[in-house]
Amino acid sequence: MGRIQSQFGSVEVFEDFLVPQNDETWVAGGFNLGNVSITSVNEGTVQYTVDEPNGVVAFTTDTADNDNVALYAGVFSPAEGPLVMEARFKQNDITLGAIFCGFSQTLALDTPVMPGEYATTTLTYNGTGSMSGMLWDPDGTANDWRSVFGDGGVKASGSATGGTVANSGDAKDAVNDVYDIVRVEVDPSGTSRSYLNGVLIEEVVGAYATTTDNLHAVLMLENRSAAARVLEVDYFYACANRDWADGS
Numbered sequence: 001m002g003r004i005q006s007q008f009g010s011v012e013v014f015e016d017f018l019v020p021q022n023d024e025t026w027v028a029g030g031f032n033l034g035n036v037s038i039t040s041v042n043e044g045t046v047q048y049t050v051d052e053p054n055g056v057v058a059f060t061t062d063t064a065d066n067d068n069v070a071l072y073a074g075v076f077s078p079a080e081g082p083l084v085m086e087a088r089f090k091q092n093d094i095t096l097g098a099i100f101c102g103f104s105q106t107l108a109l110d111t112p113v114m115p116g117e118y119a120t121t122t123l124t125y126n127g128t129g130s131m132s133g134m135l136w137d138p139d140g141t142a143n144d145w146r147s148v149f150g151d152g153g154v155k156a157s158g159s160a161t162g163g164t165v166a167n168s169g170d171a172k173d174a175v176n177d178v179y180d181i182v183r184v185e186v187d188p189s190g191t192s193r194s195y196l197n198g199v200l201i202e203e204v205v206g207a208y209a210t211t212t213d214n215l216h217a218v219l220m221l222e223n224r225s226a227a228a229r230v231l232e233v234d235y236f237y238a239c240a241n242r243d244w245a246d247g248s
Contacts, residue, residue, distance in 0.1 A: 008242065009241060009242050009244075010081075010239060010240070010241055010242065011076070011239065011240050011241070011242055012237070012238065012239035012240070013035045013036065013073040013217075013236070013237065013238050013239075014035065014235070014236070014237045015033070015034040015035040015036045015235065015236045015237075016054070016055045016234075016235045017033075017034060017048065017055040017056060017057040017233065017234070017235070018054075018055035019034065020048040020050075030070075030109075033046065033057070033071075035073070035236075036071045036072065036073050036236050037071070037072055037073065037109075038059070038069065038070070038071055039069075039070050039072070039109050039110065039112050040061065040062075040067070040068055040069045040070065040112065041062075041066065041067050041068050041111050041112065041222075042061075042062035042064060042067045043062055044059060044060055044061045044062055044067075044069050044228075045059075045060045046058070046059050046060075047060070049232060054234065055234065055235070056232055056233065056234050057232070057233055058230055058231070058232045058233075059071075059221070059230070059231045059232075059233070060228050060229070060230050061221065061222075061223055061228050061229050061230075061231075062223075062228065063223075063226060063227055063228045064223065064226055065223055065224065065225055065226050066222060066223060067222070067223045067228075068112060068114070068220060068221060068222035068223065069220070069221055069231060070107070070112040070218055070219070070220040070221075071087075071218070071219045071220070071233065071236055072107060072216045072217060072218045072219075073216070073217045073236070073238050074214070074215060074216040074217050074238065074240075075214035075215055075216055076103075076214065076215050076216075076217065076238065076240035077211070077212060077213065077214050077215070077240070077243065078186040078187065078188050078190070078211045078213075078215070078240075079188055079211045079212045080188070080240060080241040080242065080243050081188060081240065081241025082185060082186065082187050082188065082240075082241070083103060083184075083185065083186040083215065083217075083238070083239070083240050084183070084184070084185050084237070084238065084239050084240075085101075085102060085103055085183070085184045085185075085217040085237065085238045086181065086182065086183040086184075086235075086237045086238075087101055087181070087182055087219045087233065087234075087235065087236045087237065088179055088180070088181045088233070088234040088235050089101070089179065089180065089182075089219060089231060089232060089233045089234065090176075090177055090178055090179045090180065090231075090232050091176070091177075091221060091229060091230060091231050091232070092176055092177060092229065092230040092232075093176055093229065094136065094138065094143070094175070094176055095138050095143070096138060096223065096224050096225045096227065096229060097138070097221050097222065097223060097224060097229035097231070098114060098117065098118075098135070098136060098137040098138065098139070098221070098222045098224055099135070099136045099219075099220065099221050099222075099231070100114050100115050100116060100133055100134070100135050100148070100218060100219075100220045101133055101134050101182035101184070101218070101219045101220075102115075102131065102132050102133015102134060102148065102182070102184040102194065102217075102218065103130075103131060103132045103133060103184055103186055103215040103216065103217055103218070104127050104129070104130075104131040104133070104215060104216055104218050105127060105128075105129025105130050105131065105213045105214065105215050105216070106126075106127030106128050106129045106131070107127075107216045107218060112220065113126050113127075114126060114135075114220060114222050115127040115131045115133065115148065115150075115218070115220075116131065116133070116135050116148040116150065116163075117135075117137055117139070118135060118137035118139060118140040118146060118162070118163070119137070119139040119140065120139070120140065120141050121140070121141055121162065122162070123135075123146065123148070123155070123161075123162045123163050125148070125150035125153050125154055125155065126153070127150065127153070128152065128153055129151070129152075129213055129215075130150070130151040130152075130156075130210060130213050130215065131148060131149070131150050131151070131215075132148070132149055132184050132186055132192040132194065132204075132215075133147075133148050133182070133184050133194060133218070134146070134147060134148065134166075134182045134184070134194050134196055134201065135147075135148045135163065137224075138224050139224055142165075144165045144166060145165070145166040145180075145196050145201070146162065146163030146164065146165055146166070147159070147160070147163045147164045147194045147201045147202035148163055148194075149163075149192060149194075149202065149204045151210070156204050157204075157206075158204045158205060158206065159202065159204050160202060163202070164201050164202035166196045166199070166201050177232075179234065180196065180197060181195075181196070181197050181198070182194070182195065182196055183195040186211075186215070188211055189206065189211070190206055190210075190211050191203065191204065191205045191206060192204050217236075217238035219231075219233065219236060
């Protein structure tokens with residue numbers, strides 16, 4: 001009989017926000033909430049939502065333009081096996097808040113910056129490392145969910161210029177306070193896929209990014225005006241494979 005190295009070959013994080021805490025105010029730099037970490041530009045507040053079932057938590061940003069809040073976990077490497085990240089969330093005003101959901105190598109843990117931003121008709125890749133995800137940014141001339149695949153501050157080879165746009169049937173976040181589900185997958189080959197509400201939005205095939213990069217799973221909301229925004233999150237999930245390189 002062959003030797004079994006371990007039953008713990010996969011790693012995952014799942015937070016369903018089912019254990020309410022007292023309302024909290026956080027300072028820039030953030031804190032941990034259950035199985036995820038929270039960071040932000042400037043302070044904010046967190047409050048468990050009691051008028052919806054099954055565990056929902058509301059994050060309220062500070063009031064300046066570009067203030068934000070980021071939920072994150074990791075880091076994970078696609079070189080060890082497939083990565084998956086999924087979250088269900090909504091915001092109170094889709095015309096005044098940008099959202100990124102997916103994987104990003106670059107994430108400042110004290111003053112986070114959106115990995116990607118869409119202004120007028122240009123998609124800008126802020127992160128210096130690889131990233132895969134979905135972006136909603138009301139600064140665009142057309143407010144749409146867009147796929148974001150980049151590396152080294154530029155668009156990934158094979159990805160659509162400006163990101164592939166989700167059609168209106170996929171983008172349920174056409175009104176305030178309506179949930180979206182974003183799922184992002186990264187394979188060991190570097191191929192990556194983004195889904196919105198169960199619909200494949202874009203697949204970038206091949207090693208578009210360095211697969212040995214260590215990636216954060218990230219859900220982030222950023223203000224697009226001088227007013228607080230509210231991000232309500234139902235759940236946050238990420239999984240990967242363990243690196244066995246240091247043992248046998």
